[in-house]
């Protein structure tokens with residue numbers, strides 16, 4: 001899917017483990033719960049990711065991408 005390739009190119013990779021970040025639309029029972037973005041390897045207290053590495057409830061895909069990239073940009077200086 002062309003759109004997916006574009007998103008992968010736009011999203012920055014995880015600043016901790018360098019994994020390619022994920023982004024997905026949260027749907028449950030037909031209801032939209034916002035977009036989630038973050039590191040696919042992130043687990044609480046995994047010894048690698050000291051900070052929370054994902055965000056939820058973003059109102060749009062663009063907002064999720066912006067939030068993640070700005071956050072990564074603030075860590076990687």
Ligand SMILES: [Zn+2]
Pocket residue numbers: 014015016017018019039040041042049053
């Ligand atoms: Zn990571």
